[in-house]
Amino acid sequence: MTKRIGLFGFGVVGQGYYQIAKKQKEQWIPDTIVVKNKFKRRPSDIKFSYNPQEVFDKNPDYVLELISNTEEAYQYVTEALKRGITVISANKKLLSAHLPELIQLQRVFGGKLLYEAAAAAGIPVITNLETHFEEDNIVALEGVLNGSSNYILSRIFNNGLSFSDALRLAQQKGFAEDDPKFDINGSDVASKLNILCLHAFGKFIGEAHIPTFGIQHLGEEEIALAKSLGLKIKLIAKAEKDYRGISAFIIPTLVAEYNPFHGVENEYNAVKITSEHLQEQFYQGKGAGSLPTGAAVYGDLIKAKNGFGYNYSKVNFDKPLEEKLLNLGVRVLIKSKSESQIESVLFSPELNQHIDGYHFAVGKVKPKNFNRLNESGEVSIIALPDDLSADQISEGLNCAQNAEEMV
């Protein structure tokens, strides 16, 4: 039986979806494709519409929402869900902002909303949280969730590029958004972690409440330090749950070779899930790109066709969905020109070193201070592995400084 499919958007993801549908099964080619810009050059063999209403006039079985504008996406997705239609979305900003309402609309009107591509592109992490882990108690979820930041870090660590050269290359390769701010300041990761927390813990945190420190202030000193210790830096999103509640934050992190994120390079994403029974699982796959992301959208459509939908089984619908995060200290290396800035946030100090006009300190920082530090632009923080001592860091800093002086 032929199904009617309406597609909003024909950007990187929409084109990937279209290419796959055309190759796999004619029935999954959208009968309406709505785009916004009439003057953009597009394939001449595809008929485009500029009228969003046309999708709904045709009574679609499925709506694919693959645009970037959050407000318009909200209109289309809520309209479709109110009609009980199955919707596939890849729009992390939309989902992260409106998940509670979008879940409610599914429950009231009987439509379905799937969005595997929104969290880690090609990696089926939401599907697995909703099936394999459905009745397992998840205690931690960690991830490398931004392909662009990770590509930049790979170029810095594996090819010796400067931050700005690495960023330019990421943009040329199409891994970074036009405005790369949301990639490198961690805001894109916060949207994804916010979505994943709902499926892992059944709670809605709200991305504005997730303490976020990006990679944009990563200095040469920290990079040299990591290299001298044989470690890498990855932008890690981390969420944990225990009897006290949920902790979650995003922070550049020193990772040792034994850490599975150590080997996650370039535009790859990865997620590590720790649960009570299945214990530790690690998934790695493409976190960007037209085909992998389009394939995740296509995969959602096939899953929906087979009757699959998210059960949100971790959610207790008799209680508020919203939850406040814990604010437990994270052990970090902090660098700043201002010693008083460090003193204002650091506790349990282990190290205090002064090199080349910078103060370096090791100690704990409360996540609620991350965003303020991130925005100040004059400070860098990096989370540390438990087994890396302050002495090793001190030696590493001296060693990195000497290496620099020898250049």
Add this chain to the structure above:
Amino acid sequence: MTKRIGLFGFGVVGQGYYQIAKKQKEQWIPDTIVVKNKFKRRPSDIKFSYNPQEVFDKNPDYVLELISNTEEAYQYVTEALKRGITVISANKKLLSAHLPELIQLQRVFGGKLLYEAAAAAGIPVITNLETHFEEDNIVALEGVLNGSSNYILSRIFNNGLSFSDALRLAQQKGFAEDDPKFDINGSDVASKLNILCLHAFGKFIGEAHIPTFGIQHLGEEEIALAKSLGLKIKLIAKAEKDYRGISAFIIPTLVAEYNPFHGVENEYNAVKITSEHLQEQFYQGKGAGSLPTGAAVYGDLIKAKNGFGYNYSKVNFDKPLEEKLLNLGVRVLIKSKSESQIESVLFSPELNQHIDGYHFAVGKVKPKNFNRLNESGEVSIIALPDDLSADQISEGLNCAQNAEEMV
């Protein structure tokens, strides 16, 4: 609505399942548990039955088959499927031997058979092949699929243990079967690869037709060589598909640090899936243990309750399910006391070296010769990374030999 569940077997997996069900939801505690041995010590608070028929007399909704005896498992599973019951099995030997018939029984009688725990214990690889990858074209599937072999290799490479000491430790830890032969000779891996090939490529190879070389003949020389090159050895199962057909085999393999299997240690399993659209994905998780394996069985039950079943979407039911493997040469390092034995299997030679009474050669070997070599007990083969040259191997062999002489 309460469902009736019959459980066959109360070994490591059955106990793991029971423990999880008891903690999660009373409704998933089996109402009948059939065991064989009346004289084995068992928990006094659980009622056991010794009569398999009792399970069927109670008209169960679900049958869990978690025993090791293949013939008895075949009786219980086919009986249940003929009654249209949903069956969960963790019995790789049963499934590998009888999948074509078991698929047919599902199609004829409308029952379902799920068996995630049979292929890589806790890792949801079959579920993902059947959902996320359902309409993607899989071109390669590789895995570390035997936790016991991998545990032994970890002890050899990370702790300097001898093969026999490492095997003894694996048995003490409960990772190796009572008769460890099937773990270390690759036969257990062949069962799993055979099952995975059906879900990845839609073809039944038959485990007896999968060329298999285990780790039991791994000598000190190859281990020293790997260490001197900064590489590790992993027992890798590999299947590939191209326009000519399917290749599949199991062989100890030298892996470099950039290979994601390099970091898979101890009782962990891992699977790498390469497909046309999603491209490269890598999953790692516990490949043994009561809770992770029991959780995979429990997960199957929850998936089945939600309506999930395998679609076998890669299978073309109008064509024979059985397929013969291609027999393309694999580039290996081969070691033997007999030069003529090497000459009888090696082609495209790149290296021929004589050290301490052994002949070492690099070249290609057809997989159809693996089993014969494996059984001869006097030869070792290891697959090589493409970028490792014969010169590097020659240097490595000399280096390993010198290191030994210095001891």
